Amino acid sequence: MKMSAGGFTDLREKLKAMTPHREEQRSGGEKRRRRSPSDEDDEEEEEVMTRELEARKVKRGIAQARVFTPEECTHIEAKIDEVVARGERGLYREHTVDRAPLRNKYFFGEGYTYGPRLERRGPGQERLYSKGEVDEIPSWVHELVISRLVARGLIPEGFVDSAVINDYQPGGCIVSHVDPIHIFERPIVSVSFFSDSALCFGCKFQFRPIRVSEPVLCVPVRRGSVTVLSGYAADDITHCIRPQDIKERRAVIILRKTRPNAPRLDTNPLSPSITLPSERRHKLKAKRSHRKADPDAAHRPRILEMDKEQQRLSLFSRQDRRGSADSENSWRRVDAASLYKHSHHTHTDAPSRQVKMRRH
Secondary structure (H helix, E strand, O other): OOOOOOOOOOHHHHHHHHOHHHHHHHHHHHHHHHHHHHHHHHHHHHHHHHHHHHHHHHHHOEEEEEOOOHHHHHHHHHHHHHHHHHHHOOOOOOOOEEEEOOEEEEEEOOOEOOHHHOOOOOOOOOOEOOOOOOEOOOHHHHHHHHHHHHHOOOOOOOOOOEEEEEEEOOOOOEEEEOOOOOOEOOOEEEEEEOOOEEEEEOOOEEOOOOEEOOOOEEEEEOOOEEEEEOHHHHHOOOEEEOHHHOOOOEEEEEEEOEOOOOOEOOOOOOOHHHOOHHHHHOOOOOOOOOOOOOOOHHHOOOOOHHHHHHHHHHHHHHHHHHHHHHHHHHHHHHHHHHHHHHHHHHOOOOOOOOOOOOOO
């Protein structure tokens, strides 16, 4: 083979010598590709270890106990039904009842603003309502629930000044959150009724359609059981109830103590919200109840309000397009009618000449 003047016997060797950086990039890329599977395995292993470590931290802040028998649960559940009935009849103060799709909330003792009711969004913006804005804790909650927890040593005497009843229908949920640290002292105590469910930690919610990521930890909560959150589980990771974990109607009574320096909403002395309860009760109108529990609902695909809203929006857009087409046809009919009237009026003096309108 004849050698060229530059000492290369092949043109490809000359091109390699002229562009060495391309070979380095190619070889470097090959090395990176060869490393990527092991790197991914290392990252996955590290993520698993991180989640396991966090799950152990969460577990250390959770205490559970089976306190109420099925018979006692039935008695307390009848009292919860009475609360729901009073709320439907409008017998509670304005801020006692808070309604959401597939979940009603009843504040007693103390109530607070949260979520869309905040003037400013974000953690730390929650505010207690003014004193008297919600009804007092019912006597049956003290007698049947709180006294039992005090007797079992789960909470100290006089600890509870806020009781909230969350009433869930099948498919209901509560998004990931941390109970406001500036509002409530720890621990956070909840008692479950009507059915079994689960409390999940570290989930992320997405909507339309609603989707929930895998939890760091999922804790079963049984009917008649008490769950106490403190430490890392209460303060450093979010908790939630997923839609798939509410297969039947479920209610939970949340017992907490408010901080003495917890911020409250500013009140207007002239506002009717400070009127006496006896004056205010008869002014309340019965609010629309949430849908009734369907025993077969848990076995059918659940369509939440977020999904229904998107369906309504798409329906409205189709109606708008149909309405615009109808309006265009209507405009044509009106224009044709006005033209006919104008022609008829113009040619009344010439009866021998007739104008014939052609319909399209």
